[in-house]
Each structure stands twice: as structure tokens, then as C-alpha cells.
Amino acid sequence: MSNIQELNNIASQVRRDIIRMVTAAQSGHPGGSLSSTDIMTALFFSEMKHSPASWCRTGKDNDMFFLSAGHMSPVFYSVLARSGYFPVKELADFRVFGKRLQGHPCVESGLPGVYEASGSLGQGLSVAAGAAIGKKLDKENNYVYVLMGDGESEEGQVWEAAMFAAHNKLNNLIAITDWNGQQIDGTVNEVFGVGDLEAKWKAFGWNVIVADGHNMEAILAAFKQAKEMEAKEEKPVMILMKTNMGKGVDFMEGTCEWHGKAPKPELAEKALAQLQETLGDY
């Protein structure tokens, strides 16, 4: 297992990748990508049992990851590339015509690591639940992970899937909410008021863990605890990861302004100056 310092170093590079990708494309979604960077780094470089080099869409004998909030494609593509699913230099193709790194993740372009298209919100938990059933039918012991946004929980389908997963006792499914409290039009509380997410998920039959989504030790401990809970009780687990939108770049933090906006190159330089290049830029 990578140690905490190593994981933090990777996360710093992933944040650089995110800024450089959206800046080059002059489009894309840095806010949620930056808030979920530590979670995604922990997943892909420590938590998951997966074989990037021999990836296959069946996910057989691998832990599977689904990005439900497809607009977080920059962080997804960065951790996929950095963990060996495809060449790191391909990150330069983000949102470029004719390339595999589409604006939102898809299957059609053939990018390794992407099991299902996402972008239209609220669908990933259902798909992950189906994959979790597939693993149970095949008597596989691997886990299925899915990352959602907190604003995304405004979608009704999320709660259909929540009931379904609990009803079917999917204790091989671990869901994560990037709980950054922001969405396009403002804070989540202002826009729609999803309310007490912890109480809601519990009421829907899940075990719930609340963790600091920017503390690598806390993130890893939450995953460990999730698996312990699932071993003990036949219930899926939701980890509500408290995060800041735009984490790591001072002028992007804690605001919805950078949900789906790319910085101009001059401003990107100011962002990159705050993020250490640890693994070499692509």
C-alpha cells in the first residue's frame, strides 16, 4: 500500500493535471474534480484491487469504479492515466475532436477504465448496483465503488437506486458522495436543500460514514470501516466525504464559480504555482 505522503504527492499532480486539462480545453469542470481528487487518489492508488494494464469491460476479478457525476471527468481521466490505464500523455487530448477523452466519460471512444457513460446525472448508482449484483451472481468477492456529487442527490433515480441496493442487501457496493455543498447555481442548501444526507441514507437502509474528504488517513480509514461494516451487516455503505469545491487552488475554493469554468492561461499559472509538480506534467 502506498503511504500517506506518496498519496498526497500523487493528489498534487492530479490537481495539476486537472488545471492543465481544463485550461488547454478552455472548458470542463475543475471545481468538483478538485474536491474529489483526494478521494479518487485514495481509491485508485490504494483502496481498489484492480489491474489497469489488463483492464476489461466485464470487470471480472477486479474492483470496479463508476463515476456517476460524469462532469468530474478531469479527475477521473487523470487518476486512470496516472494509475496505468492509458498513457499519461493522452491527457492532452481532453475534449479534443476525434480523441478518446470525451467531455464526459463514455464507452464508445474505447477509453480503458470507463465501464459506462455518465454525464446525465443520477444514473451511476443504479449501474453500480447492477454490477454489484453481477459480482454476487458470479460469486466474486470484489467491490463496486461509485462516486456521486451531493447536488446529484437531487435526482430521484438516486433514491430509487438507494432503496434497490438496500433491498437487495448489496454489501459489496460502496458509494461515495463528494459532499462539497456546491452546485452550478449556488450552494446546495440555497438551490434545493437536500437536507440531512446522513439521516436520509440511513433511513433508506444504508450504513453511513462521514469522513474528511481531504485527509488521506481519514479517507483510507473510511474505506476500511465501510468494508468492516459490510462484512458484519448485509447493507450497502455510503461514505459522505466532506470536501471543498476547488480544493487546492485558493481562488477556486468554497465557491460554485469554478464548477464548470476553465481559467484563462494567466490565471491557471497562479493555480499551478500552488500545486507541486510531483510526478512530472504530461
Add this chain to the structure above:
Amino acid sequence: MEKQQFINTGNKDTRSGFGAGLSVIGDENPNVVAMCADLTGSLKMDAFAKAHPDRFYQAGIAEANMIGVGAGMALSGKIPFVGSFAAFATGRVYDQIRQSVAYSNTNVKIAASHAGITLGEDGATHQILEDIGLMRMLPNMVVINPCDYNQTKAATIAAAKHVGPVYLRFGRPGVPNFTPEDQKFEIGKALHLIEGTDVTIFATGHLVWEAIQAAQTLEAEGIKAEVINIHTIKPLDEKAVLESAAKTGAVVVAEEHFVAGGLGELISGVLAANKPAPVEYVAIKDKFGQSGTPAALMKAYGLDAENIVAASKRAMARK
């Protein structure tokens, strides 16, 4: 072509053909799984559910989730049949089908029962007449609309064997069961039922039997109508369409669907882009359905042999 006899071996519902086909393929292939949104009896999926309780999932009244779960199951090599009424298996979950099934090209079979006006007494909320249009607009989607019990059973087995998304449309009422019990179902292959030279009637689903009756009436009046069963709307057998239309020079398309988005528009488009011919539609023109018996509704909305006969004469007059 040898002259075929069309004998109704007894009215049967096409949804029962689906249930029977699902049981056959379920017994044969352990990868077949099924889900239903609280309509297991209505979709005749109970035999499969009873025989394979470990491979049957109740989706509850939560169709959007059902489509997504189906997509997730398909990844590991399962062949999920997800079922509901056609209204709730298409329009209600269009975006889920679009992203998680069609765009992602997952091997999900959407089993849509009670399609069209012949759903009957429940009325317009449940009588979807635009589902063929919705589904055929999606890349990667195969759209199948079989005509009777035997054909629906064969189509279900063929859908399971096809790798990729399939929309399988069938209905509620008992209708004449006249196609061979042991038929091979080839996706995308139009079936020539009656040979003719004066007008071609392309029909799909419940309207195929009506087209046969219409051709017999026309024959008595000295008009030789060709009848072709288009059980696969997508991919359309364009060769069969173009060859027959070129031969007869007049076309009727009969379907239990809106004109908008239906088979008629599709065939018109193919003809217009290649070799135009006059086309008459026997379909529902831009209005919702209502409660009634299937027979009363088919008559009231003009979906019967009598209207196919009249449409054939109009098409011929426009040559």
C-alpha cells in the same frame, strides 16, 4: 413464391409469447437474468421468476433504476431482460436508456408490453403510440415488433442471442396466432407473406394479420396486394422495401403507432431517398388514445383491414 396459407390456430397474446420465449432462453442460458417493475404477471415473466428465482429481480415501481441496474448487470456478461409496460419502459426512462444502454452499448433487452392502443381500457396514459419512434432514434438500438405469439416467442430468443441493446415491443390482447411455431427469427429480415404486383402493404405487429385480411379482400376485387411483415423496424430491411415498392409502385404502411416516428415515416424516408413511390399511412394521426376494448379502439382509430383496403386503393390511384 409459393402461396402461403394463414390459419389462425387460436387467439393468443403476444406478451405470453414473450414469457414463453424468456423461459426457453432462461433454461438454456444461465446468463439470462430478468427484472420487472411490479408487473411480473402482466408481462408473463412469472414462469421465469419461478424457475430461476436467483436470476429474477423485482425492480419495484422504479423504472429508471431498473434500466441502470440492467446496464450494470450486462457488464459482467449477464443478458438482462428488463420489463414494464411500453409507456414506462420508454418515455419514462428515455434518458436512462439513452445514456446507460444505447450510448454505452450495453447488452440490455427492454421488454415492453401493452404497447399501442390495444392496451385498451386503461386509456391514454398507458397507451404509448410513440415508442417505436423514440427507440429507433437511438444509435445501437435494435427495434423489434413481432406480430403474434409464435413470432414474439422466437423474437425473444433471437433478442437474447443478439449482442447489443434491443427494444422488444409486444401487446396485451389475444390476437390471431398464425406464424409457424418452429420459425427461425432473423433480426432485420423482412418476411414476404403474400406476393403481389399492384400495391405493397408493409405491416408490423398486430397490423400484420389485418394486412393479410385486407389482401384477401383486395384479391376478391382483382387487386394483387403484396404483404410484407416488417418485424424488425431497426435495422430496417431496406432492400426488401425498395424491391417491393419498385415492383408495385404503391405503398401502404400499417402499424399500431403514431404516424410521427413510426414505420410509415421510416419507409417513406427510404423511398424518398432512393426511388419515391406514393405512401399511405394506416396509423394514428397526432392524437392520444382513450379507454375502450381493443377491438373497438382498433376500429375507431382506423387500424383494421377495412382501412388498409381503402388506403391500398388510394395509394394505387396516386401511381
